[in-house]
Amino acid sequence: MLRRELLSVRSRLTGDDVRETGHALAARALELPELAHAGTVAAYVSMGSEPGTLALLDALRARRVRVLLPVLLPDNDLDWGEYAGESSLRRVRHGARMALLEPAGERLGPAAVTEADAVLLPGLAVDGRGMRLGRGGGSYDRVLARLERAGADPALVVLLYDTEVVERVPDETHDRPVHAAITPSAVRRFR
Template sequence: MVVAKTAVRDQLLTTRNRLSLLERSDAARAVSRHLTAAPEVRRAATVAAYVAVGSEPGTAPLLSALLAAGKRVILPVLQPSMDLDWAVYAGDQDLAPAPRGLLEPVTPLLGPTAVATADVVIVPGLACSSVGERLGRGGGSYDRALGRVPVGTFTCVLLYASEVGVPVPVEPHDRPVTAACSPAGIVRFAPTF
C-alpha cells in the first residue's frame, strides 16, 4: 500500500508542478469564491484552514475572505511528533517561516483538540475519491486532526479539478472528508458513518 500511495503521490505532484503561476493564482481565487459562497462556510463562526505551500491550491485569497467575513480562523502548527496544534490567525503579520517550508501562526497555541471547535475544517490533499477518501502527503498529520473533528462537521479538501473523484489507495488510518473544493466547484460526498 505504501508503494502504491508513493507512486500516486509522485504522479499527482508532477502534474501539479506543471501548472503555471497564472493557473495557480486563478485556482486560488476560484476556490475562495466557491468556499465563501458555501452555506456551511457562510454560517460558520470558526474555520480551521491552512496556509498553502508549493504547488498546492493557494489559500491566501480564502484566508483574507474569511477574515473579512468576520470568521475566527485557526491554522495548524506542525509539532515534532507530526501532530497538529492550532493557533488563531488574524492576518499575515501572524505568520512566520517554519520547518518543511511551512508558514505558521506565531500566536499562542490552542492545543491539538482545538480543531474540534471549528464549524468548518479545510485541509490540504493531493486527490480525493468519489466517496471522499483523501490522499495526503503521507505524514498522517491531517488524518489525526480529522479524527478529532465531530461527526457531521463540514470537512473539505482543496484540490485541482483533475484530482477530484479519482481512485486513491486507502489504509485503515485514512480519514475521509465530506467535500472537495476545486476551481470547478464543490463536490459533497454522502456520509459513510
C-alpha cells in the same frame, strides 16, 4: 505512485496558476453553506504548488470568521493558532524537511480544532467516495481521529485542482472520508 504523479503535475504549475486557482477556490468556497455560516474554520496556508488558500483565509476573516491555522509539532501532530492576516504568519523551518507559514501568535493546543464548524484539509486527490489522498505525513489523519474521539462533526472539505478528483485513491482502515471537495470549477459533495 499516485502521489508522485500528482505532485509531478503540480510541479509544472506557475505562480500565476496557483494564485488564479486560489481566487477561484475562494469564490466557490464562500458559496458553501457550511462555510458561509461557520463561526470557526480550521484551515491551512498553502505551500508551493498547492491550490492557493490566502485569498480564502482573508475572505473568511473579512466575514469575521475565526480562522485557525496549524502549527506542525515535532511528532507531525498539529497545534493551532489564530490567523490575524498575512502579516501574522512566520516562516518556520522544520528540520531539513520543509519551511511552513504558521501563525506567530498564541498556541491554542491540538484540541482547538474540535471547536471548528468546518475543517479545510489539504490533499492531493479525492475519489467519488470522498476518500482523500494526503501527502502521507499523517498530520491530518491525527486531526480527523481527534475530531472523531471528541464527538465533533465539522464539515470536512478538501481543496483541489479540477484534475485531482479521480476514480479511486488508495485508502486504509484509519482513513476518513471528507464531505466535500472544492475545485476551481465545482463543489463536489460526498455522502
